[in-house]
Amino acid sequence: MTGSVLLEVSGLTKNYGGVRAVDNVSFTVAPGEVVGLVGPNGAGKTTLVDCIFGTQKADAGTVTLSGRTLGGASEKRARQGLSRTFQHPQLALELSAVENIVPALYGRRMSSPLHSLWWALKGPFENWGATADRARAVAHEYSIDDTTSACGELSLGGQRLVEVARAMATDPQVLLLDEPFAGADHTGIAAIAGAVRKIQAQGRGVVLVDHNVDLIAELATTVVLLDFGSVEFHGAPAECLASDAMREVYFGAGEENS
Numbered sequence: 001m002t003g004s005v006l007l008e009v010s011g012l013t014k015n016y017g018g019v020r021a022v023d024n025v026s027f028t029v030a031p032g033e034v035v036g037l038v039g040p041n042g043a044g045k046t047t048l049v050d051c052i053f054g055t056q057k058a059d060a061g062t063v064t065l066s067g068r069t070l071g072g073a074s075e076k077r078a079r080q081g082l083s084r085t086f087q088h089p090q091l092a093l094e095l096s097a098v099e100n101i102v103p104a105l106y107g108r109r110m111s112s113p114l115h116s117l118w119w120a121l122k123g124p125f126e127n128w129g130a131t132a133d134r135a136r137a138v139a140h141e142y143s144i145d146d147t148t149s150a151c152g153e154l155s156l157g158g159q160r161l162v163e164v165a166r167a168m169a170t171d172p173q174v175l176l177l178d179e180p181f182a183g184a185d186h187t188g189i190a191a192i193a194g195a196v197r198k199i200q201a202q203g204r205g206v207v208l209v210d211h212n213v214d215l216i217a218e219l220a221t222t223v224v225l226l227d228f229g230s231v232e233f234h235g236a237p238a239e240c241l242a243s244d245a246m247r248e249v250y251f252g253a254g255e256e257n258s
């Protein structure tokens with residue numbers, strides 16, 4: 001089992017003051033696996049993603065990627081093969097899709113201090129046009145048609161797709177997607193769903209946070225249901241949807257007259 005696991009989250013716990021936002025959460029992501037992370041508002045989904053990526057420091061637990069324990073800040077974890085998008089897209093809105101993707105291509109090269117030094121020395125002689133071409137190719141790979149307008153002019157779904165492409169430009173083993181469909185229109189949802197399928201087909205792992213249970217059922221191979229920071233269900237999407245845990249988490253136990 002361990003040999004086929006990319007990401008292993010073990011016993012992650014995070015408190016905010018008296019609030020236990022994430023409570024002893026464990027799950028794994030294998031190559032080509034899409035783990036849907038669902039749960040009501042405040043269940044702990046974003047905090048869990050933040051702790052996996054290093055945006056927040058967990059109080060307990062470990063995260064390993066291909067058997068290697070991840071620690072430290074998110075930049076370090078990104079160099080080790082993790083990538084993410086954000087619940088609220090974090091793009092430079094005045095820049096184009098290509099201009100947002102270019103820095104990720106450079107970040108990918110800084111995988112060790114030696115690489116950083118090499119690229120710092122090589123920088124002045126770098127062919128910038130070739131890098132922009134590569135960024136354009138990444139954008140097209142993820143079906144971004146408009147690579148020249150400022151991202152602020154794109155729809156929310158369009159912006160989220162640029163974030164996915166930028167995250168993929170770092171060539172991650174596992175991608176963490178925090179509500180990638182939120183606010184996207186029909187076209188945006190179809191494009192983002194297509195991107196998830198493509199990433200899955202490449203044998204990478206995906207953690208997909210979303211409230212849209214239909215999309216999770218369609219895309220996820222496994223579902224982790226969170227409530228008050230704890231795992232209430234972990235298994236196949238169809239079983240999760242039909243489970244008592246799902247009913248209790250979303251509709252409350254014992255509400256027979258509603």
Ligand SMILES: Nc1ncnc2c1ncn2[C@@H]1O[C@H](COP(=O)(O)OP(=O)(O)OP(=O)(O)O)[C@@H](O)[C@H]1O
Binds near residue numbers: 042043044046048
């Ligand atoms: N920075 C913070 N400081 C204090 N409490 C926080 C902080 N971030 C989140 N929380 C609390 O931690 C709990 C989990 O929040 P989190 O945002 O992770 O849930 P979520 O499942 O992502 O919710 P949503 O679906 O609404 O985004 C909630 O009780 C929330 O109020």
